[in-house]
Amino acid sequence: MQKSYETYVENMKKLADVEFSIAVLSWDKEVNMPPKGAAFRAQQVATLSGIAHDIFTDEKFGDLLKELSEKKDTLDKVAQNNIAQSLKRYNRVNSYSTEFVVRKSEVTSAAYHAWEKAREANDFKVYEDALGKMIDICKEESELLGYADHPYDALLEEYEPGCTSKELDVLFSDVKKQLVDFSKMLSQAPQVDNSFLLTHYDKDKQWNYGLHILKHMGYDFEAGRQDLSVHPFSTSFSPEDSRVTTRIDENNFGSMTWSCIHEGGHALYEQGLPATNYGLPSGKFISLGIHESQSRLWENNVGRGLAFWKNQYPNLQKTFPENLSDADLQTFYKAINKVVPSLIRTEADEITYHFHVLIRYEIEKLLLENKLAVKDIPEAWNSKYKAYLDIDVPDDKQGVLQDIHWALGSFGYFPTYSLGSFYAAQFYQQASKDIPNLEGQIEHGDCSELLKWLRENIHTHGQNFSAQQLCKKITGEPLNFKYFMDYAKAKYSGIYQLG
Amino acid sequence: MQKSYETYVENMKKLADVEFSIAVLSWDKEVNMPPKGAAFRAQQVATLSGIAHDIFTDEKFGDLLKELSEKKDTLDKVAQNNIAQSLKRYNRVNSYSTEFVVRKSEVTSAAYHAWEKAREANDFKVYEDALGKMIDICKEESELLGYADHPYDALLEEYEPGCTSKELDVLFSDVKKQLVDFSKMLSQAPQVDNSFLLTHYDKDKQWNYGLHILKHMGYDFEAGRQDLSVHPFSTSFSPEDSRVTTRIDENNFGSMTWSCIHEGGHALYEQGLPATNYGLPSGKFISLGIHESQSRLWENNVGRGLAFWKNQYPNLQKTFPENLSDADLQTFYKAINKVVPSLIRTEADEITYHFHVLIRYEIEKLLLENKLAVKDIPEAWNSKYKAYLDIDVPDDKQGVLQDIHWALGSFGYFPTYSLGSFYAAQFYQQASKDIPNLEGQIEHGDCSELLKWLRENIHTHGQNFSAQQLCKKITGEPLNFKYFMDYAKAKYSGIYQLG
Numbered sequence: 002m003q004k005s006y007e008t009y010v011e012n013m014k015k016l017a018d019v020e021f022s023i024a025v026l027s028w029d030k031e032v033n034m035p036p037k038g039a040a041f042r043a044q045q046v047a048t049l050s051g052i053a054h055d056i057f058t059d060e061k062f063g064d065l066l067k068e069l070s071e072k073k074d075t076l077d078k079v080a081q082n083n084i085a086q087s088l089k090r091y092n093r094v095n096s097y098s099t100e101f102v103v104r105k106s107e108v109t110s111a112a113y114h115a116w117e118k119a120r121e122a123n124d125f126k127v128y129e130d131a132l133g134k135m136i137d138i139c140k141e142e143s144e145l146l147g148y149a150d151h152p153y154d155a156l157l158e159e160y161e162p163g164c165t166s167k168e169l170d171v172l173f174s175d176v177k178k179q180l181v182d183f184s185k186m187l188s189q190a191p192q193v194d195n196s197f198l199l200t201h202y203d204k205d206k207q208w209n210y211g212l213h214i215l216k217h218m219g220y221d222f223e224a225g226r227q228d229l230s231v232h233p234f235s236t237s238f239s240p241e242d243s244r245v246t247t248r249i250d251e252n253n254f255g256s257m258t259w260s261c262i263h264e265g266g267h268a269l270y271e272q273g274l275p276a277t278n279y280g281l282p283s284g285k286f287i288s289l290g291i292h293e294s295q296s297r298l299w300e301n302n303v304g305r306g307l308a309f310w311k312n313q314y315p316n317l318q319k320t321f322p323e324n325l326s327d328a329d330l331q332t333f334y335k336a337i338n339k340v341v342p343s344l345i346r347t348e349a350d351e352i353t354y355h356f357h358v359l360i361r362y363e364i365e366k367l368l369l370e371n372k373l374a375v376k377d378i379p380e381a382w383n384s385k386y387k388a389y390l391d392i393d394v395p396d397d398k399q400g401v402l403q404d405i406h407w408a409l410g411s412f413g414y415f416p417t418y419s420l421g422s423f424y425a426a427q428f429y430q431q432a433s434k435d436i437p438n439l440e441g442q443i444e445h446g447d448c449s450e451l452l453k454w455l456r457e458n459i460h461t462h463g464q465n466f467s468a469q470q471l472c473k474k475i476t477g478e479p480l481n482f483k484y485f486m487d488y489a490k491a492k493y494s495g496i497y498q499l500g
Numbered sequence: 501m502q503k504s505y506e507t508y509v510e511n512m513k514k515l516a517d518v519e520f521s522i523a524v525l526s527w528d529k530e531v532n533m534p535p536k537g538a539a540f541r542a543q544q545v546a547t548l549s550g551i552a553h554d555i556f557t558d559e560k561f562g563d564l565l566k567e568l569s570e571k572k573d574t575l576d577k578v579a580q581n582n583i584a585q586s587l588k589r590y591n592r593v594n595s596y597s598t599e600f601v602v603r604k605s606e607v608t609s610a611a612y613h614a615w616e617k618a619r620e621a622n623d624f625k626v627y628e629d630a631l632g633k634m635i636d637i638c639k640e641e642s643e644l645l646g647y648a649d650h651p652y653d654a655l656l657e658e659y660e661p662g663c664t665s666k667e668l669d670v671l672f673s674d675v676k677k678q679l680v681d682f683s684k685m686l687s688q689a690p691q692v693d694n695s696f697l698l699t700h701y702d703k704d705k706q707w708n709y710g711l712h713i714l715k716h717m718g719y720d721f722e723a724g725r726q727d728l729s730v731h732p733f734s735t736s737f738s739p740e741d742s743r744v745t746t747r748i749d750e751n752n753f754g755s756m757t758w759s760c761i762h763e764g765g766h767a768l769y770e771q772g773l774p775a776t777n778y779g780l781p782s783g784k785f786i787s788l789g790i791h792e793s794q795s796r797l798w799e800n801n802v803g804r805g806l807a808f809w810k811n812q813y814p815n816l817q818k819t820f821p822e823n824l825s826d827a828d829l830q831t832f833y834k835a836i837n838k839v840v841p842s843l844i845r846t847e848a849d850e851i852t853y854h855f856h857v858l859i860r861y862e863i864e865k866l867l868l869e870n871k872l873a874v875k876d877i878p879e880a881w882n883s884k885y886k887a888y889l890d891i892d893v894p895d896d897k898q899g900v901l902q903d904i905h906w907a908l909g910s911f912g913y914f915p916t917y918s919l920g921s922f923y924a925a926q927f928y929q930q931a932s933k934d935i936p937n938l939e940g941q942i943e944h945g946d947c948s949e950l951l952k953w954l955r956e957n958i959h960t961h962g963q964n965f966s967a968q969q970l971c972k973k974i975t976g977e978p979l980n981f982k983y984f985m986d987y988a989k990a991k992y993s994g995i996y997q998l999g
Contacts, residue, residue: 014543014547015547018543018544018546018547018548019547019548019551021540021544022521022525022544022547022548025524025525025528025544026521026524029524029528033725034741035721035722035723035724035725035740035741036722037720037722037723037740037741038723038737038738038740038741039740040740041520041737041738041740041741041775041778042737042738042741044513044517045517045520045521045524045737047517048513048514048517048518048521049517049518049521052518052551221536222534223534223535223536224534224536224537225534226532226534238537238540238541238544239537239540239541241534241536241537241538241539241540242533242534242536242537242540242541276540279540
C-alpha cells in the first residue's frame with residue numbers, strides 16, 4: 002500500500018510540475034512577453050494543459066486512486082485526505098466527456114470575443130446570444146456534475162469546495178439585512194476627503210514604497226519577486242517561488258498600495274504552504290475564498306487599519322512630502338477608508354463591495370433557476386444597483402459588461418470574493434484574541450506574530466481541512482457574517498462619527 | 501499518406517511546445533528566478549524534459565516515421581527532408597537504453613560537482629577521476645551510436661550533423677599552418693592601445709546603447725527582448741519570441757557591446773526561421789556551427805568592422821565623451837581589434853581564439869583514441885598553450901579547468917565555435933559579392949540588405965539543407981579556411997601595419 006501511495010505522490014508531483022510550468026508561461030506572458038509572442042505562447046500553454054489533463058485523467062491513475070481509497074485504513078490521516086481530495090477531483094474531471102470539453106471551449110471562445118466586442122460597442126445586445134449559449138452550457142454542466150439541492154452548488158464547488166448556495170443565502174441575507182442600512186447611514190454622514198490621494202505620486206517612489214511594504218509584511222524576496230503588469234496578480238511556481246505583480250497609477254496613491262498589499266497577502270499564503278507536500282492536496286490552498294481571506298486580511302484588516310499607519314505614516318509622509326505633509330494621520334486614515342457607492346466592482350470600498358457581489362450572485366442564481374431571461378439581465382442589473390447602492394447605471398460598459406467572469410463561464414466565482422472578506426474578519430478577530438496586543442505589535446512595526454499565526458493556523462495545513470472545518474477549528478464556529486459586521490461597525494462608526 | 505504526415509506534424513508541434521516551454525523556464529531561471537526557486541525549477545524542467553523525451557521516443561511515432569520514410573515519394577521535397585531528419589534523430593535517441601541514460605546522467609552530475617570543487621581548489625586532481633569516468637562513458641556512447649571512421653564523429657554529429665573529424669582535421673591543419681605564423685607576426689608588430697576601452701562606462705548608458713545597436717542590426721523588439729544575466733545568452737520560444745541577454749561591466753566597454761551584437765546575431769537567425777514550419781526540421785536551425793556563424797558574422801565581420809563604426813562612432817563618442825573624445829575612429833577601430841595571446845578562451849580575440857579551440861579539439865581526439873591518459877591532460881594542455889600561443893599557463897583554473905563543456909560530457913562541441921567563424925567569413929565574403937556596395941551601405945547605417953541576404957540565403961531554409969549543402973549552395977564550394985584567412989590578413993595587416 003505504501004508503494005501505491007508513493008506512486009500516487011510521484012504522479013501528483015509530475016502533474017504539479019506541468020501545472021506550475023503553465024504558471025511560469027502565463028506569468029511571463031503578462032510580465033515580459035513581446036507582443037508577437039502571443040499566438041505560439043497560447044499554443045504552448047494549451048499543449049501543456051492537455052498534457053496535465055492526460056496525466057490526471059489517466060485510467061491507471063484512477064484505478065490507483067480507487068485502490069488507495071478502498072484500503073485507506075492503512076494510510077495516515079493526511080494521506081487519507083490527500084487520496085479523498087484527489088479522487089473527488091478525479092471523478093469531477095472525468096464527468097466531462099471530451100465532446101463536452103471541446104464544446105464548452107468553443108462556447109467560451111465565442112462568448113469572450115462577443116464580450117470584447119460588446120464592450121467596444123458599449124452594447125449588451127452584441128453579447129446576448131453568446132452569453133445565452135454560455136449560460137445554457139453551464140446549466141448543462143451543473144446537471145452533468147450533479148448536485149443535492151441547487152444547480153448553483155455544482156458550479157460553486159469548483160471554486161469553493163463544500164460551500165453551498167444555502168450557506169451563501171444565509172450570508173447574503175445578512176448582508177442585505179445589515180450592510181445595506183449601515184451603508185446608507187454612512188452615505189448620510191458627512192463625507193471624508195480623499196482628494197490628496199488623487200494627486201501626483203512619483204512612479205519610482207511608489208515602486209520602492211511597494212517593495213518596502215511587502216518586506217514589512219514578511220514577504221520573502223528570496224522566494225519571490227514583484228513586477229509590473231497591466232492587471233495586478235499573484236502566482237506561484239512552488240512555495241519557494243511565489244510572485245506578485247502590481248500597477249502604478251501616478252495620479253492615485255491607492256492603486257499601487259492596496260493592490261500591492263492584497264497580492265502580497267495571496268503570496269504569503271503560497272509561500273507558507275508546506276514545500277514537502279508539493280503537488281499534493283496537503284500542499285495546496287483550500288479554496289478561492291480562503292485564498293482571498295489572506296489577501297483581504299492584509300489589505301483591509303491590516304493595511305487599511307489605524308495601527309499599521311501609526312507605524313508607517315511618518316515614513317510615508319517623508320517619502321511624499323508634497324502630497325502628504327498637510328494631512329495628519331487621522332485625515333489619511335479616513336481618506337483611505339472612504340465609503341461611497343460606485344459603479345465598478347474592482348474599484349469599490351470594502352463595505353459597498355459586497356453589494357456588487359450580492360447583485361451578481363442573485364442574477365447567477367436566477368439564471369440557473371430559469372427565472373431570468375438573458376435579454377433581461379441588464380434591466381435586472383441596473384435595478385439592483387439602484388436598490389442596493391442607490392446608483393444609476395449609465396451604460397452597459399459601466400454595468401453588466403464590466404466583468405470578464407461570465408464570458409469565461411465562471412459562474413459561482415463571485416461569491417468567493419465576499420467569502421474572503423468575511424473569513425478575513427472572523428480570522429482577524431480570532432488572531433486578536435490569540436495574540437497578546439496584536440494591534441500594539443503592528444503599531445510598533447512588527448507583523449511577524451500575525452504572519453506566524455496565519456502560517457500555523459492556516460497556511461501550513463494545505464487542504465488537510467476544508468474551509469468550513471478550518472474556520473471551526475480556528476474560531477470555534479462556522480463562518481458568521483457577524484464578525485465582518487462588527488469589524489465594519491467599529492471601524493466606520495469612528496471614521497464617519499456615527500452616533 | 502497526407503494524413504500520416506499531418507499526424508507527424510502535429511506530434512512535432514507538440515514536442516516543440518514542450519521544448520520551448522523548457523526554454524521559457526530556463527530563461528526565467530537565468531533572468532528572474534529568486535534564489536530559493538532553484539530546486540523546484542530543476543524538478544519542473546526535468547519533468548518537462550522527460551515528457552518531451554516520451555513524446556519523441558514513442559514507438560507509435562517511430563512506426564509513423566518509418567512508414568512515411570518508406571513511402572516518401574508521395575511527399576514533397578521539404579516534407580521528405582523533414583521525415584529523414586526526424587527519423588535520423590529518432591534512431592539516434594533510441595540508440596540509448598534507459599540504463600545508459602541514467603548512468604550518463606549520474607556520471608555527468610558527479611563530473612560537474614567534481615569540476616566545481618576542482619575549480620575552487622584550483623587543482624585538476626580533484627576532477628581527474630570523475631572526468632576519467634566521463635571520458636569512458638563518452639567513448640562507450642560513440643561505440644553505441646556508431647561511426648564510419650573515427651569515434652569523434654559519433655559525438656560531433658550531435659552538434660554539427662554531417663561534419664566529420666576528417667573535415668575538421670583539414671580545417672585545423674590550415675589553422676596551424678597559416679594562423680599560427682600570422683598571429684606571431686601580429687605579436688611582433690607594435691601593439692595597439694585599448695586602455696581607453698577599460699575605463700568607466702556608465703551602466704545605464706551602456707544598456708541603452710546595447711538596445712540601440714540591436715535595433716540598428718534589425719532585431720525585432722516586437723518579437724523579442726533583452727535582459728541582464730550573469731552569462732549572456734540567446735534563447736528562442738518561437739520565431740515570434742527570440743530573446744537575448746547581456747551583461748554590463750562598468751569598466752569594460754567591450755564586454756556588453758560585443759556580447760550584445762553576438763547574441764543579437766543568434767537571435768536574428770531564430771527570428772528569421774519560418775514560423776509556418778514551427779517544430780519541424782524545416783523550421784529549425786541547422787547546426788551549432790551555422791548558428792555560431794550568424795552570431796560571429798555580426799560580432800566580427802560587421803561589429804568589429806570599420807564600416808560599421810564609421811557610421812556608429814560619432815554617436816558613440818557623443819554618448820561617452822569622457823571616455824572617447826580623445827580617441828579618433830582609427831584609434832577606436834584598432835583598439836577593438838587588439839590581438840594578443842591570452843589564457844581564457846571566452847576572452848580571446850577573433851584570431852587567437854581558434855588556437856584555444858584547436859587545443860581542445862586535439863586533446864579530445866587524443867582521449868578518444870586512447871593516446872592520452874586523463875592524468876596527463878594538464879601537461880598536454882599547458883604544452884599546447886606554449887606551442888600555439890607562446891604563453892605559460894600559471895594554474896589549472898586558468899588552464900584546463902576553465903570550461904564547463906567536458907564536465908557536461910559535451911565532447912565534440914568546441915569545434916563548432918571555430919566552424920562558426922569560418923562559415924561567417926565565407927558567407928560574408930559571398931554577401932559582399934552579392935550585395936552591391938555592402939560596406940558602403942553599412943557605413944551609411946543600413947544593415948537591412950545584409951539581413952535580407954541572411955534571411956533569404958540561410959534563415960528561411962531551416963534544415964532544408966545540411967550545413968555542407970548550404971555552404972555549397974550559397975558560396976559554390978565547401979567550407980574553406982581560406983576565406984577566414986583572407987579576411988584576417990586583409991583586416992589585421994592594416995591594423996598592425998604589416999609590410
